[in-house]
Amino acid sequence: MKQILVVDDDPQIRTLLQIALEKADYRVQMAADGQAALDQARRDPPDVIILDIGLPEMDGLQVCQKLRQTQQTPIIFLTARDDEIDRILGFEMGGDDYVTKPFSPRELVARVGAVLRRSGGVAQPHVLRRGVLVLQPTLHKCQVANRDLALTSTEMAILSELMGQPDTPIARPRLTDRVYGVNIHVSDRTMDSHLRNLRAKLAAAGCADAIETVHGVGVRMGSCSAA
Known part of the structure; x- marks a missing residue:
């Protein structure tokens, strides 16, 4: 049974x-503030963390930043705002998804x-290679020129889809469906934020040409040559 940690200062x-997740056969842990969330996640690591950004004292972004120092547990941010800056910051800190209240x-x-x-x-080749970029999805491992690069599960899934057909452009709606599933609504801005953050990570690692935009079509893998 997968374990989900819910972190929100609103008891309702x-x-x-808790009711919705337990009905779906998940085991639920709960925390009302950032420090309690950190303590719980370190004591008994969950499979997914649902994390409110607007926590008192230590906000969700700070909690995520501290967690990413020791673990790569997938994090879904909750927020009462839909500002692009919040979404970008959340992904830059290491969030996997972003859901707006209500x-x-x-x-x-x-x-x-x-x-x-x-x-x-699931259902990905054991090793994917493109230039200096090597991806092992089943091990959640990415390397650029033999150096490890930390990716979230969503960034890993996006890169896996692109590397699975590296010379063929993939339309953003199709890429979103492949990563999230066809029954989940995800805004174009969310996928754009993921791609922007993934490009930035790859560029910082020395692979600035990893993802190309094909105007009017979508995105595809670049040559991934060393900088």
């Missing part, structure tokens, strides 16, 4: 999510399932 939201508990449960599928590395 915690209870709502939300549908059923949709959030579906997103948990999608994150778990992505983090499992």
Whole structure:
């Protein structure tokens, strides 16, 4: 049974999510503040963390930053705002997904399932190579020029899809469906934020040409040559 940690200072939201997740056969842990979340995640690491950004004292972005120092547990951010800067910051800190309040508990449960599928590395070749870029989805491992690069499960899934057909452009809607699933609504801005963050990570690692935009069509893998 997969274990989900719900972190929110609103007891009604915690209870709502607990009911929805347990109905979907997940085991639920709960925390009302950032420090409690860190303690719980370190003591008994969950499979997915649902993390409110607007926590008192230590906000969700700070919690995520601290967690990423020791573990790569998938994180779904909750926020009362839909500002692009919040979404970009969340992904830059290491978030896998982003859900705006008010939300549908059923949709959030579906997103948990999608994150778990992505983090499992299902139905992907054991090793994918493109220039200096090497991806091992089942091991959740990415290397650029033999140096490890930390990716979230969503970034790993996006890169896996692109490397699976490296010379063929993939339309953004199709890429979104392949990564999230066809029954989950994801805005174009969310996928754009993921791609922007993934490009930045690859460029910082010395692979600035990893993802190309084919105008009017979609995106595809570049040559991934060393900088």
